Amino acid sequence: MILIILDTRFPGAPPMLELRNVQVLYDRAIEAVRDVSLAVPEGQMIALLGSNGAGKSTILKAISGVLYQENGEIMSGSVALDGKPISGLQPGDIVRKGIIQVPEGRALFAQLTAEENLLMGGITRSRADSRAAMDMVYDLFPRVKERRHQTAGYLSGGEQQMVAIGRALMANPSLLMLDEPSLGLAPQVVDTIFDAILNLNQSSGVTVLLVEQNAQLALDVASYGYIIENGRIVLDGTVETLRKNDDVQEFYLGMSGGERKSMRDVKHYKRRKRWLS
Template sequence: MLALKNIQILYDRAIEAVRDVSLEVPTGKIVALLGSNGAGKSTILKAISGVLYQEDGEIMSGSIHLEGEPISGRSPRAIVEKGILQVPEGRALFATLTVEENLLMGGFTRSRAEAAEGLERVYQMFPRVKERRTQISGYLSGGEQQMVAIGRALMGRPRLLMLDEPSLGLAPQIVDTIFEAVMSLNRDNGMTVLLVEQNAQLALQTASYGYIIENGRIVLDGAAEKLRANDDVQEFYLGFSGGERKSMRDVKHYKRRKRWLS
């Protein structure tokens, strides 16, 4: 469905955030993009969504295609109308609007009837959101805001749903609820998902394929179960070595590889 090829992204035409990144998100699959803070994960999502300009970012080379059609350089609205919806890191709700008003903002490209149907789908998926529908969004808990943010994206009937750090700062029980919803959307509705996460264990349990990015470059990729079994991933990203839990500062001999194919 989605293909990035040899993407290079600069901020202020001086700071290179992403270099020569290529990745694919097949139709109907969940693909994880993993890496530490500042690795370039969110920049890639912003490039796909067409909002790099908001931070003086620019795609300098490479291409982004949706089902073979180039989308680089298109407006954010045009990309949304193509069916690519993003749930940004930090939720980015309209804090002074009610929950339902936030949801309806996500369905701005849909008819009134489609928006009403969308609301019912969101409320069925997240009953807590329905309970809070008349409340001001800024007063919700972090977990409730994340549910609203995902619901707002779903109002646009995405073909590709992009999630930027959906587990960040949330209690484990809320994280479980959100990831169960994501897996249900994929399993029951065939929704394609690009998942950006720092929680590698959770992401690789959810996705079928994963990419690991460091300093703006893809350094490892492969099927999720094979990445989980990879010694470097276990030691550096999952915190295991020799069957024992290790902290990041204890890791001495991580070998960075360009690609992982075996």
Template sequence: MLTLTNLQVLYDRSIQAVRDVSLTVPKGKVVALLGSNGAGKSTILKAISGVLGQEDGEVIGGDIRFEGDSLVHAAPRAIIERGLLQVPEGRALFATLTVEENLIMGGYTRSPAETREGLERVYAMFPRVKERRKQISGYLSGGEQQMVAIGRALMGRPRLLMLDEPSLGLAPQIVETIFETVLALNRDTGLTVLLVEQNAQVALKAASYGYIIENGRIVLDGPADKLAANDDVQEFYLGFAAGERKSMRDVKHYKRRKRWLS
């Protein structure tokens, strides 16, 4: 459904943030893109969404194809209308608008009837969002804001939903609720999902396939269960070695000798 082939992204005409990245997101699947902060994950999503120009970034090589058509030179609106929608890192709500106004903004390419139907679907999925639909979004908790951000993307009736760090800064119980909702959508409606996460443990449980990116390059990929069982992934991303939990300080120290980068 979505294929990246040897993608290269440059910022400020000098900083190469993504280097020859190739990955595939099959229709109806949940695919995880894992990596530490600054590895290039969000840049890949921005390239797919066509918004790199807002940060003086550009695709300088490779291709991005959705159902066979290149998206490299497509306008953001055209990409949204094709059904690729992103939930950005940090939620990025319109803080001074109400919850319902934020949701309506997500359906701006849809008819009034479709917008009304979309609101009902979102409220059914997230009852807490319905309870707070008249409140100003900037006063919501982090978990509530994330629910609104996902709901806003769903208002556009995505065929492929891209989630950028959905667990960031949230309590485990809220993370579980959000992931259960996304997985239910995938299971019940066939929604395709590209999940970008630092939380490898959560992401690999949700995904069927995963890619690991370091310094702008894909360094490892495979079925999610095999990645979770991989010694290097357990040591460097899940904090385990020889079956024992390591401290974050130890994990950072061991990162210096990653076998796949040697």
């Protein structure tokens, strides 16, 4: 069955990826995601923002089909790629459809070299295609090329993140999902990685779903964003709209009245978020 649904947030064509009213439970008891709907148009970079534990990673796992590893399950709602349901498919089948996730924490094969990790990402492709993809990764991340023969477990955190993204790109994704790519990295390294992601999106047209706690960083590169709290989408809009929202400024950008606040002021700010009223 093909679901042809035009999303009013992105007029003109059905989204590449669409979640409609998705509910996820762990152990059939703990509700992690409730009634989540979001759309990812082809060729765009979409940000999913929220604090730790808000449900961001659960949404990515639901899309990738790996919830079962943590006794999670989609209890209701649908996930569709190009109008076709993918809920219930095996993770390998979802990967073959072009959805590739870079997990939080990178999850490299620590005993393999950087280049061997890349080759694992392109294992389903021909030798020629794999070689071309590896050259593309090395062009995108010259540091990885320099370290390609080093054991992945001994690389720096930033180098490991570059390898993890490169491994995902080896599979030629149509939709790249990134889970907290800035986590634990130095600002200069984060800039390098996000410049590469933005270049990839703009020059190659790879669609990106970006999960981030760093709202400022995500809003700098994305075109549209969703904010999730306590497992529910509480706000969405273009990055320009989100930047102007008083609650987003106050609780996610650390600003009030266009001026940056101290972390102490943000921590002790007591006004109730309007979207929770």
